[in-house]
Amino acid sequence: MTVEQVRADVQAYLKANWDPNLGLVEWRLKLMDSGWSMPHWPEKWYGRGLPLGMTSVVDEEFAAVGAVGVAKMGIRVLAAATILEHGTDTHKEKFLRGILTGEETWCQLFSEPGSGSDLAGAATRADLKDGKWVINGQKVWTTSAHHAHFGLLLARTDWDAVKHKGLSYFILDMHQPGVDVHQLKQMNGHASFNQVFLTDAVIEPEYQVAELGEGWKVATTTLMNERRGADSARKYDSASDQPERIYEEERAEIATVMAPYTWYPQRMGRVDMLVERAKALGKYDDPATRQEIAKVLTLAKSAEWTARRARAASAAGKPQGPEGSIGKLAASIVARAANLAHTTIAGPDAMLTGDDDGTGGVVAEILVSTPAISIAGGTDEIQRNIISERILKMPKEMRTDTDRPFRDVPRNQV
Amino acid sequence: MQFSFSEEQEEFRSMLRRFLEAKSPPSAVRAQMVTDQGYDPDVWASLAGELGVTALHIPEEYGGAGFGVSELAIAAEEMGRALLCAPFFASTVMAATAIINAGSDNQKRTLLPDLASGDVIATLAAAEPGGGWAPDQIKMTAARSGDGYTLTGAKSYVLDGMNAGRIVVAANAPGGGIAFFTTSADGQGVSRTALKSMDPTRKLARIDFDAAPVELLGDAAAGAEAYAKTMDVMLTCLANEMNGGAERLREDSLDYVSMRMQFGRSIASFQTTKHKAADMLLDVELSKAAGYSAASALDDDDPDARAVASLAKAAASEAYFQTAVHAVQMHGGIGFTFDNDTHLWFKRAKQSEAFLGDANLHRERMMQHWGTEA
Numbered sequence: 001m002t003v004e005q006v007r008a009d010v011q012a013y014l015k016a017n018w019d020p021n022l023g024l025v026e027w028r029l030k031l032m033d034s035g036w037s038m039p040h041w042p043e044k045w046y047g048r049g050l051p052l053g054m055t056s057v058v059d060e061e062f063a064a065v066g067a068v069g070v071a072k073m074g075i076r077v078l079a080a081a082t083i084l085e086h087g088t089d090t091h092k093e094k095f096l097r098g099i100l101t102g103e104e105t106w107c108q109l110f111s112e113p114g115s116g117s118d119l120a121g122a123a124t125r126a127d128l129k130d131g132k133w134v135i136n137g138q139k140v141w142t143t144s145a146h147h148a149h150f151g152l153l154l155a156r157t158d159w160d161a162v163k164h165k166g167l168s169y170f171i172l173d174m175h176q177p178g179v180d181v182h183q184l185k186q187m188n189g190h191a192s193f194n195q196v197f198l199t200d201a202v203i204e205p206e207y208q209v210a211e212l213g214e215g216w217k218v219a220t221t222t223l224m225n226e227r228r229g230a231d232s233a234r235k236y237d238s239a240s241d242q243p244e245r246i247y248e249e250e251r252a253e254i255a256t257v258m259a260p261y262t263w264y265p266q267r268m269g270r271v272d273m274l275v276e277r278a279k280a281l282g283k284y285d286d287p288a289t290r291q292e293i294a295k296v297l298t299l300a301k302s303a304e305w306t307a308r309r310a311r312a313a314s315a316a317g318k319p320q321g322p323e324g325s326i327g328k329l330a331a332s333i334v335a336r337a338a339n340l341a342h343t344t345i346a347g348p349d350a351m352l353t354g355d356d357d358g359t360g361g362v363v364a365e366i367l368v369s370t371p372a373i374s375i376a377g378g379t380d381e382i383q384r385n386i387i388s389e390r391i392l393k394m395p396k397e398m399r400t401d402t403d404r405p406f407r408d409v410p411r412n413q414v
Numbered sequence: 415m416q417f418s419f420s421e422e423q424e425e426f427r428s429m430l431r432r433f434l435e436a437k438s439p440p441s442a443v444r445a446q447m448v449t450d451q452g453y454d455p456d457v458w459a460s461l462a463g464e465l466g467v468t469a470l471h472i473p474e475e476y477g478g479a480g481f482g483v484s485e486l487a488i489a490a491e492e493m494g495r496a497l498l499c500a501p502f503f504a505s506t507v508m509a510a511t512a513i514i515n516a517g518s519d520n521q522k523r524t525l526l527p528d529l530a531s532g533d534v535i536a537t538l539a540a541a542e543p544g545g546g547w548a549p550d551q552i553k554m555t556a557a558r559s560g561d562g563y564t565l566t567g568a569k570s571y572v573l574d575g576m577n578a579g580r581i582v583v584a585a586n587a588p589g590g591g592i593a594f595f596t597t598s599a600d601g602q603g604v605s606r607t608a609l610k611s612m613d614p615t616r617k618l619a620r621i622d623f624d625a626a627p628v629e630l631l632g633d634a635a636a637g638a639e640a641y642a643k644t645m646d647v648m649l650t651c652l653a654n655e656m657n658g659g660a661e662r663l664r665e666d667s668l669d670y671v672s673m674r675m676q677f678g679r680s681i682a683s684f685q686t687t688k689h690k691a692a693d694m695l696l697d698v699e700l701s702k703a704a705g706y707s708a709a710s711a712l713d714d715d716d717p718d719a720r721a722v723a724s725l726a727k728a729a730a731s732e733a734y735f736q737t738a739v740h741a742v743q744m745h746g747g748i749g750f751t752f753d754n755d756t757h758l759w760f761k762r763a764k765q766s767e768a769f770l771g772d773a774n775l776h777r778e779r780m781m782q783h784w785g786t787e788a
Contacts (some may be wrong), residue, residue, distance in 0.1 A: 186751055187742075187754075348544075348570070352611065353611065356610040375746055379746060399678075
């Protein structure tokens with residue numbers, strides 16, 4: 001199929017079917033039947049088997065008429081990708097529909113208090129009792145767990161195997177007595193994450209994903225999709241302001257999914273606000289302040305251009321150079337520098353927060369949120385290990401935790 | 415300058431540390447920071463009564479203990495370490511120092527004993543909304559009214575402004591030049607509004623003056639020097655307070671990484687952690703040396719004391735916040751949570767960076783006074 005054919009087909013489909021006065025789920029079910037919901041997915045599962053590269057053409061045509069797509073935000077995207085790659089037909093049958101219609105939300109139960117950077121050190125247990133998996137342990141940093149229907153769970157099924165081989169992957173029904181969700185408040189006052197306490201939670205054997213002991217491999221699929229999503233998440237954060245019913249329902253859905261992320265721009269340091277704030281506070285002509293702003297802009301612009309070089313290389317099919325791996329660390333350095341520049345610009349107003357800081361609390365939120373970017377999604381230390389060991393090919397850190405049964409690996413008792 | 419503490423000073427420090435460990439653990443800090451008042455009157459009474467910290471640098475003839483800035487700075491350092499919620503900085507370090515430096519003998523006799531005993535809490539209002547603490551940023555000018563003066567305008571970022579019974583105000587005298595004025599907080603034409611403080615352990619207020627009758631402290635002609643001297647003491651104590659907080663964060667972080675296991679080993683065994691811990695020690699120790707030297711220089715009337723006070727504040731501004739950033743990072747995700755205590759000090763570090771002027775301002779003030787007679 002050529003690009004022109006795809007474009008013509010999707011145009012014809014939308015002309016005949018798109019109606020903003022439909023209900024959101026009603027429209028999405030129609031779309032899923034047509035295969036235009038996830039055109040790069042197999043025809044059997046709501047797709048058309050098109051190459052991934054052609055999906056942008058479909059997106060363009062949807063955007064041209066303002067047509068709403070299937071639910072593509074939040075952890076459900078990771079669930080869909082993981083189930084599609086590793087799930088059984090039963091999993092696909094049971095879960096993909098609710099994911100795409102948006103009726104069911106998901107969360108990711110990977111991190112634990114004792115395994116953060118060391119994700120494969122998960123110690124939540126899954127034990128087979130009377131033909132069912134019984135889950136005990138504690139998960140943390142779980143976005144959306146408080147409203148999720150299902151969780152992607154990484155749990156240990158074999159304590160005699162080495163670390164990465166003793167993990168298995170499950171789909172957990174979050175609405176059961178053994179699952180206890182507590183919101184986790186952050187230092188910036190938001191509560192974007194949860195702790196999930198699992199006490200004899202039960203999973204039917206058919207909701208194991210892939211073979212026993214292959215949990216780490218499956219988790220890697222989820223994580224790769226998470227990393228990919230981090231780059232594209234931004235384009236979904238605004239909804240159409242059109243009045244029709246379907247847009248209204250979509251706005252509500254987006255609001256729910258995006259609620260935990262309202263402070264995310266602030267944790268990046270809001271470099272975009274520096275010049276405007278300096279002008280507003282009469283600091284734009286102060287030489288020391290100008291130097292600080294210029295330093296941040298130099299870093300931020302260079303980081304942005306580095307990301308563009310990486311994207312250009314990938315679009316041209318060239319092998320990826322180091323530019324693809326330094327973005328996260330660069331973002332961390334930019335955010336710290338921006339925090340200091342905002343403090344300089346704010347002067348004594350940096351002592352205030354909320355309505356009193358002159359920006360409705362945005363600057364105050366920057367000042368107490370930037371540390372997150374150096375930790376979440378891979379700490380600066382982990383990023384430096386990746387750069388030095390994978391890009392620079394420097395010798396790996398000596399490991400003492402991967403060559404022995406997991407039960408013998410020293411770890412914190414939580 | 416003195417480069418070590420006397421036995422008496424060390425003893426005073428350990429006594430105060432013991433007291434604060436008992437009375438100002440993080441649980442007490444959290445309990446106070448959510449209240450409007452922001453401090454425990456019983457703890458304040460003990461600090462003033464049993465420990466006498468409110469009297470430290472007030473001369474004996476005015477009801478004080480007659481110690482120097484070094485002792486005051488030790489108290490500030492220990493309070494910063496414990497993140498004590500109390501009006502010590504506002505009342506003792508700021509207001510009492512202003513009165514000591516500017517007041518007439520008679521005014522000191524009238525005003526200082528109540529501050530020395532802790533019975534009256536006072537504060538100093540200097541910076542104005544959107545302004546700062548540099549003398550040229552103070553625009554409010556007193557007007558003559560009969561034999562006295564009145565003030566009109568707004569002051570902001572006033573520490574413990576809602577708790578204070580007495581307010582000392584830095585404003586220009588009618589003929590120009592900064593001078594200190596004072597009024598009772600419930601005086602005519604004075605209205606106060608609580609501000610939302612980024613650091614909830616430190617309460618701030620805005621104070622509006624509407625033709626409020628005030629008393630000039632001492633001689634207006636000596637006001638500018640009194641303001642500068644008061645600023646030197648405030649900067650020195652703030653720097654030491656900040657260093658106390660930074661050291662606490664450094665120690666807590668070291669304890670945490672020593673306990674935390676990842677990849678089957680203590681994360682303290684990773685070289686990246688060790689190097690960060692070493693950098694933190696370097697930052698904090700250098701800043702402490704500057705803070706102690708500033709206090710000693712002030713006690714010795716060292717000609718460079720003014721420059722050293724600003725140097726100490728500039729150094730502490732960078733060291734404390736850098737240490738706080740490292741401390742969150744050393745704790746990892748848990749360090750970003752509200753339940754972990756690191757953010758309590760992080761917010762104090764961030765607020766202190768701006769309080770009394772940032773590092774840029776004080777590097778400039780240091781350069782203006784370095785090598786000249788203070």
